[in-house]
Amino acid sequence: MCLAIPGQIVELYPDSPTAALVDVVGVRRRVDLGLLQDELPTMGDWVLIHVGFAMSKISEEDAADQMRTLRMLGEAEAAMQEVEGYGLDNAESAKAD
């Protein structure tokens, strides 16, 4: 259910638009992009691979954001409140929307 690994698209196949060659630190495998057909990734994009299918595009921006948040862990609570996704100490509804 859960083993999915980030890989980078290093080759596309002109005669097969829903397939790509993905590289994981030097290991390469042909991957099916069919589940991302609404917004096909392209050369150089990073995707999450599970059982030979690309499940999602990986957002470098969100990853960097996350690392910033993590590096700030343990600093002043006030600083934490400004970080996106940690708005628990302001008057936000308990219900997800």
Add this chain to the structure above:
Amino acid sequence: MPQNNAQAPDASSLDGVRSNLPSPVRFREPQIEMAHGAGGKASRRLVEGLFVPLLFSSSSSEPLGDAAHLDFDGTRIAITTDSFVVKPLHFPGGSIGELAVNGTVNDLAVSGARAEAMVVTFVLEAGLPTPVLEAEVRAMGDAARKAGVRIAGGDTKVVEHGKADFMYITTTGIGRPLPGLTIDARSVRPGDKVLLSGPIGDHGVTILLARGDLDLEADLRSDTRSVLPWVEAMAKAAGPGIRWMRDPTRGGVATSLNELARDCGCGILLTEESIPVHDAVRGACELLGLDPLHIANEGQLLAVVAPEYADTTRHALSLSPGGENARIIGEVRQQPAGVVVVTTSYGGSRIVDMLVGDPLPRIC
């Protein structure tokens, strides 16, 4: 195949041996399964529970090693045997012929002996194309010359189509114990250091990819080679400090160290970030859910060394061709006895056990 370090019987003591009744068989499983050949727990049960009681002298309480050192009226000879079953026969970095020679040389080397000669048996499948056989025999010849081993004789059998995966090779190697080395798991004690010659997992992952079922490609080769030059370099630099050696083949570093932990009654602690692994091996293992510690190597060496000799030994290894990535990867501890533990740089730890059978890719 592990062998018992027993005295070779001479004519006058044969009666004594015959009257030594074999120990009762403790192996209770109704039939042989694939797991019994995988080099892990099931294999160990078969060997200890069936082969040892029936075949080996009950007087020996020594742990089983890769080779036996026998004494013939003061002349010491090392002997080992092994069999090679691999699919595909040929793969990046080598083939079954090379594995057969290097594997035999290595079994003797890690027991502290220099291989001098080998005899070889081929079990060939009817229908095997001659060029395939010729390529393997050529590879064996080349590997033997490179390793300085004489192939002194052999045997051939042909079986019906379907009864052998193209070919099975069995070897028996004999050699001379190297001076100044006494390899014995029982001499390992807390404080000793664990040394690894280089990156792990190359061979096993190469084979897995070469089978083609997983449709993965990588720039990887088997690491098959003779480790005798390394052993000789280590013996020269630190002979008295070397307690134990093993070539971590089937079952990987995890299996070899678990066997050691059991044999010496100590615990072994490894530090994860010190274990060298090539990127592509790591990538394949992450993709397939495998642990490099369980993957077979055919050209690496594990050694346990007294702490005062550890750096010298590692240094000697690092100067030897192919040994540049030698690392001290851990140490022997009193506790937890019989167990191998891997720690991470942030303080987490996990047990690394022997596998039951071969490592299988997973998706969960």
Add this chain to the structure above:
Amino acid sequence: MMKFVDEFREPEAITRASEEIKRLADPTRHYRIMEVCGGHTHAIYRFGLKDLLPSNLELIHGPGCPVCVLPMGRIDDGLAIAQQPDVIFAAFGDMMRVPGTQGSPLEHKARGMDVRIVYSPTDALKLAHTNPDKHVMFFAIGFETTAPSTALTLVRAKAQGVRNFSVFCNHVTIIPAIRAILDSPDMRLDGFIGPGHVSTVIGCRPYEWIAQNESKPVAVSGFEPLDILQSIVMVLRQLRAGKARIENQYKRVVPWEGNRAALRAMAEVFELRPYFEWRGLGFISQSALRIRQTYAEWDSEQRFEVPGVRVTDPKAAQCGEVLKGVLKPHQCKLFGKECTPEHPVGALMVSSEGSCAAYFNYEHRKTAALTSIASPA
């Protein structure tokens, strides 16, 4: 250096996260947080994360292990189909050692059955192309993470007109399993580490009832050490503030609305079974997928006779309680004695992400003295 992996294993950040967790955990409380997904269970043990948590924070292993919840009878059924002449049994490596009543797929292979390990359902389809005189039966398992890939493979099989390929479908869905946990009277939980990869398909909305109706916080989590630790931080912060929301810790990969193309593929090929038996949890309605009539030709259950025999687990095996998190693996009477990874009684011991196997392989002897490796009884 593995991008998007190694950054989330950075030692200093892990230490900081661990300290933050210890700071946030109220010493007068005992926290019980469930990680739903077997992949998280495996990661927790593999990275030794329990060593980094305070003693009043317990991680409870959930039922999100698709191999663990598969009843033995279904394995027998799949093997029965493959026993027919000229059938190739193809499955993920995870299935290979799971015992049926007559042995596991690997044991059947050793006895002559044509059993192949595949990494992808498309590899199984490829086997059908390269073995035109055989029938390839793909034994499909997995939650919603894996189901879309099976679905798309069936779409491709139909489009290519492949006639010698079928899927034996054992896909299950995660929400009913979580409901069964929360409905269980023995269960007391404070919050959840949500299944990150399932969520790449279903998104975060399906968990909203857990916050709204059950008032439990959920952090949909990635699988690296920092992901899991950050998710625990998120849950603890919510508990401290008395809130219950769904949070997406795994934002770099999980879209809040899920993957529409994946959901479409699933809807085209699959429909919900009225009920399905989950090993250890009993029958749960609307919790599993079967192949629609429009794809009947590629449904192993419609192409072949399936014995359909129900096999009950031995009474002594407490798989159900361990699955629900009521018991810890070592609290099951059979753990480590009759039931070990070598001779598993229940599937929780076979699957490498099953909590019993994970605990046995990675944990339970860390402080134990030397134990003898005796032959099994």
